[in-house]
Amino acid sequence: MGRGKGIEGELVALTGALEALDQQIEQAAQDVASAARDKTGLSEPAKSRFNTIPQAWTAARQTLVSLVVAVADRNDEAVAPLEDKPQPTRSERLRAAFAQVLSMRWSQRAGPKARSLDEALALADRLYGLLLARRERIVGVRHAVESDLVEMTGHRAQLAENLIAAAEREERETSAVSLQVEDSLQAVQDLAADFNRQVRELNALVNKLTLEAERAIVLSCVLADEGAMPGSSPGLDKVRLAHLRPLIELQENDMLSSIEIERRRGGIDARFRAAFESAGDGAASGEQTISATPEVQHA
Numbered sequence: 001m002g003r004g005k006g007i008e009g010e011l012v013a014l015t016g017a018l019e020a021l022d023q024q025i026e027q028a029a030q031d032v033a034s035a036a037r038d039k040t041g042l043s044e045p046a047k048s049r050f051n052t053i054p055q056a057w058t059a060a061r062q063t064l065v066s067l068v069v070a071v072a073d074r075n076d077e078a079v080a081p082l083e084d085k086p087q088p089t090r091s092e093r094l095r096a097a098f099a100q101v102l103s104m105r106w107s108q109r110a111g112p113k114a115r116s117l118d119e120a121l122a123l124a125d126r127l128y129g130l131l132l133a134r135r136e137r138i139v140g141v142r143h144a145v146e147s148d149l150v151e152m153t154g155h156r157a158q159l160a161e162n163l164i165a166a167a168e169r170e171e172r173e174t175s176a177v178s179l180q181v182e183d184s185l186q187a188v189q190d191l192a193a194d195f196n197r198q199v200r201e202l203n204a205l206v207n208k209l210t211l212e213a214e215r216a217i218v219l220s221c222v223l224a225d226e227g228a229m230p231g232s233s234p235g236l237d238k239v240r241l242a243h244l245r246p247l248i249e250l251q252e253n254d255m256l257s258s259i260e261i262e263r264r265r266g267g268i269d270a271r272f273r274a275a276f277e278s279a280g281d282g283a284a285s286g287e288q289t290i291s292a293t294p295e296v297q298h299a
Contacts, residue, residue, distance in 0.1 A: 036148035041184040074120035124213040129243035142195035204275040
């Protein structure tokens with residue numbers, strides 16, 4: 001993932017793609033709601049529209065995965081100089097690196113490190129707002145579609161009667177009505193299943209992004225507190241980083257810990273790769289440590 005204009009271009013294209021997808025999803029939800037309310041089957045154009053949603057989400061998801069990985073890459077760039085001299089434990093490595101930095105005259109090495117963290121925080125903030133809002137929206141649509149599916153299934157007989165009546169009025173064959181009912185119910189089931197998939201994948205993206213945002217926040221504060229970036233801002237402006245405000249406030253209240261973040265990191269990374277590598281999102285792969293430790297969610 002490139003820097004600067006490259007990432008901005010990705011975000012602009014992604015926003016456009018998600019807006020187009022939202023229009024498709026809204027139309028699909030309206031089609032299902034109308035079918036449930038009127039006890040009629042779905043039209044062929046409606047079922048065809050349903051089929052475009054999974055492909056559109058898959059394309060957008062690939063970009064989202066790449067952008068979340070870009071946040072992790074910038075964190076890794078920032079922390080790499082602190083881990084040049086391996087020690088028995090992580091805390092010892094960090095203490096040794098900070099002691100070395102503080103004992104030396106400051107050089108230009110701080111610039112790239114600070115820029116990597118600023119980029120990680122800025123990108124994480126934009127993605128965090130986008131992903132949380134999207135997950136809430138898709139959860140709402142999923143709930144509506146599932147409710148309509150229950151309504152349609154519970155009135156299967158009336159649905160068939162209405163289709164037979166419509167066919168007779170139009171002097172059409174009625175023998176295929178049962179198949180039409182089942183096709184309509186299956187199409188709605190498939191749509192609800194795809195929304196469930198989207199929610200699962202959004203959860204994986206949010207979990208990974210939250211972890212990487214916490215890493216960037218903690219590292220920024222540690223370097224600022226240790227004086228490792230004299231004259232530079234730690235980048236934790238809660239106005240500029242409005243979507244990350246809850247995470248920044250956790251840090252301010254001493255509720256974020258680098259040890260706890262590292263403890264959760266292996267499990268989250270493993271689940272992130274499992275969610276997207278099998279789907280062909282190559283950007284999700286990486287040489288990251290895998291841990292069997294389960295993730296811990298913040299209250």
